[in-house]
Amino acid sequence: MTTHPVAPSLVATLPGHYYTDPELFRLEQERVFEALWFCAVRSADLDKPGAFRTVQVGRESVLITRSRTGELRAFLNVCRHRGAQLCTEESGEVRRNLQCPYHAWTYDLDGKLVAAPNLTKMPDVDRAQYGLITVALREWLGYAWVCLADEPPSFEETVIGAAVERLGDTAAIDRYRTEGLALGKRITYDVRSNWKLIVENFMECYHCATIHPELTDVLPEFADGYAAQYYVGHGAEFGDDVKGFTVDGSEGFGRLPEVAEDQDRRYYAMTVKPTVFVNLVPDHVILHRMFPLAQDRTIVECDWLYAPEVVESGADLSKSVELFHRVNAQDFDACERTQPAMSSRAYRSGGVLVPTEHHIGIFHEWLLKQLGGEHV
Numbered sequence: 001m002t003t004h005p006v007a008p009s010l011v012a013t014l015p016g017h018y019y020t021d022p023e024l025f026r027l028e029q030e031r032v033f034e035a036l037w038f039c040a041v042r043s044a045d046l047d048k049p050g051a052f053r054t055v056q057v058g059r060e061s062v063l064i065t066r067s068r069t070g071e072l073r074a075f076l077n078v079c080r081h082r083g084a085q086l087c088t089e090e091s092g093e094v095r096r097n098l099q100c101p102y103h104a105w106t107y108d109l110d111g112k113l114v115a116a117p118n119l120t121k122m123p124d125v126d127r128a129q130y131g132l133i134t135v136a137l138r139e140w141l142g143y144a145w146v147c148l149a150d151e152p153p154s155f156e157e158t159v160i161g162a163a164v165e166r167l168g169d170t171a172a173i174d175r176y177r178t179e180g181l182a183l184g185k186r187i188t189y190d191v192r193s194n195w196k197l198i199v200e201n202f203m204e205c206y207h208c209a210t211i212h213p214e215l216t217d218v219l220p221e222f223a224d225g226y227a228a229q230y231y232v233g234h235g236a237e238f239g240d241d242v243k244g245f246t247v248d249g250s251e252g253f254g255r256l257p258e259v260a261e262d263q264d265r266r267y268y269a270m271t272v273k274p275t276v277f278v279n280l281v282p283d284h285v286i287l288h289r290m291f292p293l294a295q296d297r298t299i300v301e302c303d304w305l306y307a308p309e310v311v312e313s314g315a316d317l318s319k320s321v322e323l324f325h326r327v328n329a330q331d332f333d334a335c336e337r338t339q340p341a342m343s344s345r346a347y348r349s350g351g352v353l354v355p356t357e358h359h360i361g362i363f364h365e366w367l368l369k370q371l372g373g374e375h376v
Contacts (some may be wrong), residue, residue, distance in 0.1 A: 008052035009354065011361050016347035019194040019339065023293035024376065032274050032370050034058035034148040038161050039276045039289045041077060041144050042183065042303060043072060045091070052098070053091045055146075056291055062135055062146055063087055065098070067109040072139065074146045075132035078370075080113065081105045086132070098132075107132050141278070141287070142179035142305075153266065159272055166270035168233040173270075173278070175258040178285050181305035182312070185321045189300040189328060194342065195275065195292035196367070198300065201331050202269070202277050202288075204357045211330045214323055218242050218249055219267055224357045227269070235266030235280075245281040246319040247326065253283040253310050273366060279324065283307075286324050298337055302328060 018024060040055040046066040054077050055062050061077035063086060079086050084102035097114060099106045106115040111132035119125060122180070136147045138155045145159060154161075163173045191198060205227035208216055216223040219236040238245070244252030245267065255264055259282055268280040275290035284306045291299040304321050311317075341347055353360055 009135075009286070010134075011358055012353040013350040013353060013360075014196075014364050014367075016342040016344065017352045019196060019342035024294050024371075025194075025292075027371055027376070028292070029058035030087070031372070032367070033292065034060065035370070036149075036153060037138070037145045037147045037155055038274075039143050039272070040064060040074070040146045043139055043142055043144050043179075044183065046072060048093070050094045050096070051092075051332070052087060052094065054087050054089070056144060057148060058291065060148060061085060062148075063098075063132070064144055064146070065109045066138070070146050072109060072137055074133060074135035074137040074144070075111050078133065079105050080130045080132065094359065112232060115310055134144060139147075139179075141173075142181065143287070143289075162270060162272040166232065167268060172233070172260075172263070172268070173280065175260055176256055176280055176285050178287070178305060180308070181256075181285060182308040182310070183303055184284070184306045184311050184317045185304040187302050187321075187325060187328070189302065189332055190296045191300055191332045191335060192296060193332065193339045194295055195290055195298045196297055197281075197335040197338055197342075198290060198332070199271065199274070199363065201335055201362050202214075203271055203360055203363065206354060206356050207334065212327055214247055218245060218323065227356070235263065235268040238265040239266055244283065245323060247322040248319060250319060252281075253315065253319055254304065255282040256284075256307060259352060273363070281321070283310075284320060288328075293315050300328070 005111060036056065038057045040057065040062060041053045041064050046053060046064065049066050049068045049070065050065060052065045055064065062074055063077040064072060064074045065108045067073050077086050079100040079102065081100065081103055084100050085138050086098055086100050088101070097106045097108050104117055105113065111134060113127040115129045138145050145155070160170060163170050166171060189272060205222045206225045208222040209225065212222070220239045221236050239249065242249040244250060246252050264282050270278045272278065275292070277288040279286040284304060287303045288306065289301045291301070293299060302324070304317065304324070306317070
């Protein structure tokens with residue numbers, strides 16, 4: 001009789017310094033956030049020509065604008081003259097051009113240098129050459145994704161591919177038509193935690209029975225510790241007496257038009273590495289974007305998206321929003337409780353993953369590959 005080795009129950013995690021070391025965070029900024037596609041802003045937030053938003057991506061401030069012809073453009077938020085930050089506000093709107101507040105070098109919304117004091121006396125200055133530095137930009141799910149790399153990785157493989165990896169095909173997420181949904185609520189969380197603790201928490205549900213009573217009431221199978229991301233294509237089913245994805249299980253809103261019947265009464269979650277979580281339920285979509293600012297601080301911006309007619313009608317979204325707001329608060333509190341222990345000698349060699357968490361080990365392997373290979 002042939003015997004097969006039994007997979008170990010416990011798998012090692014990353015050592016504690018991966019969550020506390022400023023130099024390692026700097027390496028992540030360079031090789032993760034500045035090297036991969038980063039979900040920066042909801043496209044509809046820039047709703048008219050001249051609208052802009054600045055976003056921190058790794059060590060860079062990125063400026064995203066809506067051009068006169070309606071396209072989104074992204075640039076490094078740095079004037080080409082003496083390096084002053086071009087836009088100091090997080091968001092705003094300009095009439096025609098972007099002007100540096102230091103020496104008044106002026107750029108159009110496509111990034112071209114159009115004016116500067118005494119520029120006409122310097123005919124040898126190439127206005128195109130001294131335009132703003134362009135950043136690659138793609139739109140997907142109604143959001144603008146930017147990449148600072150000189151040669152960005154394939155968007156189809158590294159971003160859209162996450163949907164295939166998690167749900168089995170892109171149609172499963174395309175049916176929610178996220179790009180056409182309306183923003184019902186946005187909450188910004190300032191989390192005193194390393195970004196990886198937030199990712200790891202989102203990926204597993206071993207903690208769900210302990211800290212998420214409202215969520216496990218709606219999704220009873222989560223009480224068994226298996227996260228929605230544990231199986232390819234699997235969506236957690238609503239409880240028998242649950243009518244909608246709301247804080248008390250009461251009825252939500254009508255199913256989004258193209259959501260398949262076999263996706264009804266189910267919750268799907270996916271992680272788009274490095275910093276995006278997408279949550280799909282029949283009547284709305286919840287999308288988290290993380291902005292890691294330090295080894296122990298992460299801003300999380302969470303959007304609740306609904307059919308436009310639901311938002312326009314003034315419908316009460318509170319029970320719908322409250323469910324995942326509580327989940328967020330519970331999760332972020334857990335991450336903030338964990339962060340201080342990452343510098344303890346008790347966690348010097350890391351911790352362990354139980355079998356329902358083993359897929360977090362794949363995330364760790366991915367991160368190590370991005371950082372250059374072995375543990376650093």
